[in-house]
Amino acid sequence: MTTTDDSFPLDVEIGALTGGPAELKQYAGRPVLVVNVASRCGLTPQYAGLERLQERFAERGFTVLGVPCNQFLGQEPGSAEEIAAFCSATYGVSFPLTEKVEVNGEGRHPLYERLTGSADAEGHSGDIRWNFEKFLIGRDGRVAARFSPQTEPEAAEVVAAIERAIG
Template identity: 80%
Template structure:
């Protein structure tokens, strides 16, 4: 399957379910800055949940949210059901940011949200398939992707925080 480039329509126009049922209602984030992250509970990068939660708490009052998107496509590192994922995130990392249903981010079953994200290149020029758990996409207040960060880029790194602050100021 070929990846689509950002065709100008907002990732926030896509329908996606919430982790524990119902709709995640991405339209509710229109006018906000959103960091979309494909997450997993049994990955070497899982401790990034702590930094993601701190970012969420730090900037939530300014119109920012982290949106966790569980994915089990990378070595089966998110095997749990919705209840197990929610319990792990809450008990282990105190996660309060919203989480969607578990989806595929690559391949023929790629969710429409990621169809609208993966065409955007990161600072090194990588676009296309998500490389691993905890790849991050920053959506600006206008609903367009404005930045992409590699999986190993820490959520509280200078580059991520600067990009968030620039969008919140704009």
Template identity: 75%
Template structure:
């Protein structure tokens, strides 16, 4: 399920930007977006490099990566907004937008993830986010079109094919 019964999509959710103010997800209407819960101190953190390359490669075709910091998995995103921004920029050259740090699971789950977790990946998994770097591909109409496990590399054939199908 990608829309609720009011007809709204994940792009209608209110969430703040990492550096404050609204992230304004509505600005991505008409674009493809890969939403990824990220962390700076995880074994999968090097995926930032692949996410940035994917972002750069397809940005001109109406695609963006949206990083969503989360500290729910073994405290692997403990930093402040400023520390997260500095780490991502200095270590991986990240230029794609990032939101505020949120919870993706449990009672405090952000409404963005309330909508995302209902979508199944290719193995049939839906529900709770399993780990840092779980990925959701959002179509130009704001609906979820694919979900990828945390271990799926951003530049894997599976992710690239899904992105290319939306930006072609």
């Protein structure tokens, strides 16, 4: 599976949740699971699985990258401080979070312009369907896999794809 844009998807500017640039270029050559996240969604408990993936694979060069988004029924309304506090206190999140962005529509962030051309195993490409849609970027900088929002972070297919990306 490849993205329609052959450039490194993380070669874009985006702010960190806590201010300043997120410096996504630091992840070049490393597998990254990019996930649009929200704090008030029925899928919010996926934060726990994402954190376990981070803990399990971080020493092997892998990271989860959370991208807060408020486009789906206003389920991420908080400020940067509120989002950071919620993620830390509720789920012990240690993986990096970016600033809140739009993932669909005219205001779609360039990161998602690059990611959404990739299809998942069912053939879905294009717009993000809901919170917690996942994109695995391989060491080569290309989208290696896309997973629906309902796919749990620790599902066998996600873990297998991460294992392949880590090498």
